[in-house]
Amino acid sequence: MSTHIQAKKGEIAETILLPGDPLRAKWIAETFLENPVCYNEVRGMLGFTGTYQGKPISVQGTGMGIPSTLIYCHELINNYGVKNLIRVGSAGSYNRGITLRDIVIAMSASTTSGINNSRFINADYAPTANFELFMKAALFAREKNIEIKAGNVLSSDEFYEDEPEAYKKWADFGVLCVEMETAGLYTIAARHKVKALSLLTISDSLVTGEHLSSADRETSFSKMVEIALGTV
Structure with a gap:
């Protein structure tokens, strides 16, 4: 048992899906996993373990933003031995060609967070995806004829920007979308x-102003979850 997760040793699988929304974690577990068991309810951040095609898989809500995500990832890795962590989240498009419900795989993540400033003084660290998981996800999507986009995303510390046009600078440098954890x-x-x-599903567009409802964000990202499970 750790500070924020009440599971016992062995109750969390080595492979875990990480939605920000704990209710999306519940939906994933009940929709895709066989015999899911809830191992965590601390702070309402639900976690479940079940099986998928005979393999043990866990799913854990992480909350919003890098600080919250790092708490859960640290405990999952160091207290429970998790080896494969796959975020299944939502994102806002920076590109007119990337529309609602499109799936983006984050090859790398730019950020407005200062999370690495104390580690790399006067330098920029470039957080990137694991190549093996990235290739498995891309190949699975191709086999299932699921269209994906892949590239650089922005992990922002702010959901509401003071300047609504600020996204255009990131878009000019090829950033595909914005989220808060990668x-x-x-x-x-x-x-x-x-x-x-x-793995990210586009839930809104900063270009067009379109957006999905909160209910859609909780329970309608099936293709993204299929890719995540196909990867493992």
């Missing part, structure tokens, strides 16, 4: 020599 996930995975990948 840079932290990729950094902690690299630090502890485990594998990480971030």
Whole structure:
């Protein structure tokens, strides 16, 4: 048992899916896993373990933002021996060609967070996906004829920007979309020599102003979850 997760040793699988929303974790477990068992309810951050095609798989809500995500990732890696961490999250598009419900695989993550400033003084660290997981996800998507986009994403510390046009600078440099966790996930995975990948479904567009409802974000990201499970 750790500070924020009440599971006992052995109750969490080596492979875990990480949605920010704990209710999405519940939906994933009940929809895709066989015999899911809830191992965590601390702070309402639900976690479940079940099986998928005979393999043990866990799913754990992480909350919003890098600080919250790092708490759960640290405990999952160091207290429970998790080896493969796959974020299944939502993102806002920076590109007119990337529309609602499109799936983006984060090859790398730029960030407005200062999470690595104290580690790399006067330098920029580039958090990147694990190549093995990235290739498995891309090949699975191709086999299932699921269209994906892949590239650099932005992990932002702010959900509401003061300047609504600020995204255009990132877009000009090829950043595909914005979310709030991937840079932290990729950094902690690299630090502890485990594998990480971030899969994102576009839930809104900063270009057009379109957005999905909260209910849609909780329960309608099936293709992304299929890719995540196909990867493992």
